[in-house]
Amino acid sequence: MGKQETVFREYLRKNGLRYTPERKIVLKAILSIGGHFDVDALYDWLKQNDKTLSKATVYRTMPLFLEIGFVKESLRSQGRAQYELTFGHEHHDHLICLGCGKIIEFKDDRIEELQELVCKKYEFHTIDHRLAIRGYCKECRKTLQ
Amino acid sequence: MGKQETVFREYLRKNGLRYTPERKIVLKAILSIGGHFDVDALYDWLKQNDKTLSKATVYRTMPLFLEIGFVKESLRSQGRAQYELTFGHEHHDHLICLGCGKIIEFKDDRIEELQELVCKKYEFHTIDHRLAIRGYCKECRKTLQ
DNA sequence: TTGCCTGCAAACTCTTTGCATTTCC
């Protein structure tokens, strides 16, 4: 039993919730997929692993992972909720390619510091932030020419 | 006839589209509202100004303003498309208050420069970017205590 | 006159919810 499973189980127990086979398989799925995904991708993963759940269950499971902090809501694309595994994944920002959809992750400490300064200036208490740069990646730039 | 109207009209003409009373009033609405808005806010503004249009028309008008660059898609909130007037509105980023929903605009040239450096590093061609910092504003911090 | 636009309603997509049944503890 992985560390995440222990944490999840403990979280459920404390809140009077149950560790069901469905929740177990969804946990396994988000850890396997890693990175970014949406509900459909999760649902498909489950189907391909012979553990088809109803979408309702998948939707009902996500808030648990959000609250426990295993996952966070990422950038919404075309009205679809996107999630991102945070477990063992330190904060980062995104370059989103409009050509191929690829997401490149990066982190720049100086940008982070400057953001803190901005917040200080406005006496704003930060919970989180998202920086997304949209454009065309190296490969797609070649194709476009 | 304002400059925007001329530009819009010319854009429509060039594309074999028509300058209808509905499009005229929607243009007036987005200029009057200014800043950030969603389709509902736009629809309500129209209703309050005795120019009720069908939502379909409002939805069909937005892509025109997007393409012409009068407006850009802003951060999605709870699955609703948000727009932002860009006309006469230079680029800026956002502090979003989770308490009262207020949006504070800011711009930091050093952050912008660092973003450019990141893109250069990945040979990424930027189209645009969004930086949103979520948290609690000065006023809401007081209330929370 | 031509064919783009509009309003209406129906369709669509993503997400949530009510309910009967099952299942964990």
Next chain:
DNA sequence: GGAAATGCAAAGAGTTTGCAGGCAA
């Protein structure tokens, strides 16, 4: 045994689309 979870289907939001009639050019 009793509360909580599941699957199903229906309901809800927000957005898009097909169609018949209306109107700009």
